[in-house]
Amino acid sequence: MTPAIEVRNLRRTFRVRSGLFGEDKQIVAVDDVSFSLPTGGVLGLVGESGCGKSTLARVILGLLPPSAGEVLVEGQRLSTLDRRARARLIQPVFQDPFASLNPRRRIRDIVAMPLVAQGGIPSRQIAGRVAEMLARVGLSAEQGERFPAQLSGGQRQRVAIARALVLRPRIVICDEPTSALDVSVQAQILNLLAELRRDLNLTYLFISHNLAVVEHVASDVAVMYLGRIVERNVAGTLFRAPKHPYTKALLASVLTPEPGLGVPDVGLGDVLPDPANIPPGCRFHPRCPVAQPRCATQTPLAVAGAECLLLEGAGTP
Amino acid sequence: MSEALLDIQGLRVEFGDTAAVRGASFTVARGETHCIVGESGCGKSVSALAVMGLLARGARRSADCLTFAGKDLLARNEQQMSLLRGDRMAMIFQEPMTSLNPAYTVGSQMAEVFTRHRGGSRHAALDRAAALLGRVGITAPGMRLGQFPHQLSGGLRQRVMIAMALMCDPELLIADEPTTALDVTVQVQILRLLAELQRDLGLAILLITHDLGIVARIADRVSVMYAGEVVESAPTATLFADPSHPYTRGLLDCVPVPGKVKPGDALGSIPGTVPRIRPSFAGCGFRDRCTHAAPVCAGTVPRQHAGNAHEFLCRLPPGWAATGQAA
Incomplete structure (x- = not known):
């Protein structure tokens, strides 16, 4: 079966100037990333x-062109699709429902925008589909008449979801969809996203810094570090038996509400990752609590889904 | 209790x-x-x-x-x-970038807290600031004192805020x-x-x-x-x-x-x-x-x-x- 998303050797770089007269520097934001996501799956990133x-999400959405490599959506190369065709296949839900909705438009007009942009859809049909979508995400017709400022953060995120789904796309890219929300509202939105995925057979790429949230929603998880996916596995396996030292550190950093355990020492030191200055060898070695001398020179290859020299058989000298 | x-x-x-x-x-x-x-x-x-x-x-x-x-x-x-x-009593906030003054170095902001409440020389205050930056786990505190807030990462800025809050015990x-x-x-x-x-x-x-x-x-x-x-x-x-x-x-x-x-x-x-x-x-x-x-x-x-x-x-x-x- 054709995967919903297939990413092949994707690379995206940016040029930035450090200071007014500084030299141009190259930042490698996405460095040779490949993965595929089957239809109906949820990949937590x-x-x-x-x-x-x-950056990876924006390239997959077609908002940024890749520097190298390609993205296939439902088997079609993203670069061959025009904006309208892309919008019918793949839609985003962003983090900040305060910044991503036009404050001067009514909710029903915001949700109708993707349909209007397609062109040629009769306005009565648009109104019908907007009403149906608003109801589907738990908003009333009366709320459809309001402006974004009159809604709470959770309600605005419902609007963003309605707008993303009104074209009936196959894939939704959720970029930190609940990070700006309170926990009680976060739970409502996560439950809504899960329900919509089941009912509409959607595929999600779900980006979050909150591992507990990802564990709850994802079928597969990819861990990214300095532009590369350093570990990828089925969610249950990754959470139960993480292989990469970075994944282990991330999991150890999750503070579950269990009193008496204290704050763990994840042993990462205070060197911070700098995408303008990617270390040679294994890019994680300056922070790695179990790094060996060879990690500073040898580049690890993926073994059983994780890029670490210490995993069996990898990079034997 | x-x-x-x-x-x-x-x-x-x-x-x-x-x-x-x-x-x-x-x-x-x-x-x-x-x-x-x-x-x-x-x-x-x-x-x-x-x-x-x-x-x-x-x-x-x-x-x-x-x-x-x-x-x-x-x-x-x-x-x-x-x-x-x-x-x-001292207070630290969520976003250290908005609570640090971008126009002054870390050292001058930390020293001001101390000289304002305790008096003494600026030199003594800077010594205390360097000691506290070391205490909160910042390496090369002397160098950090001369830096501006935007030159620090979010984690470092929050450490600076904590050190500044501790200036007067x-x-x-x-x-x-x-x-x-x-x-x-x-x-x-x-x-x-x-x-x-x-x-x-x-x-x-x-x-x-x-x-x-x-x-x-x-x-x-x-x-x-x-x-x-x-x-x-x-x-x-x-x-x-x-x-x-x-x-x-x-x-x-x-x-x-x-x-x-x-x-x-x-x-x-x-x-x-x-x-x-x-x-x-x-x-x-x-x-x-x-x-x-x-x-x-x-x-x-x-x-x-x-x-x-x-x-x-x-x-x-x-x-x-x-x-x-x-x-």
């Missing part, structure tokens, strides 16, 4: 800020 | 026609970490600002009692408060969401640092957070706030073992915990959103979202004592959850 997860 | 360093009784804060804090009471003992937990708009940050005397103009503050180390804060004017702030540190803007791996480092400083310096910490995971791991005592009131207060282990206010129970159900809920099952959630409360509002602020609400909830809500310094604000009696009396 986790990693710290600056690891390239949002 | 040791003497209360900070004692707040019946604190009320109103902005225009909104009641942000409605009779909140809590105490922080010397050397303890007291966490205030709640969702946005529940009044937790406003309570902290009210203690520090940092409320925005136009806010009305009143309280039955507001004392710090035996001193009545209600009787102090702005000038007298500014002598305490940064000296015996405060007895109380108020930390408002100190790790919310940080990555999870940096968050655990900052929380470990706070716990360690508290142990070594005997610091009392009032920590404000929305994250029950943080509460469980570092608090000695927890107060849960909702709609401007402390709805439940207990020693940490007791609160998690026997959450008694329906809001606390709902909040705990909402938190995704690896392995708690089977994949595909729904998370617990609380319907509706936090209401906006007007000064004339009476009764339980949670009743519109509560599955146990009854007509009496619109009247005065009793404070239930469940023993072991565990209190909650609800019509339901202690132990209702265990015995199924929630009819």
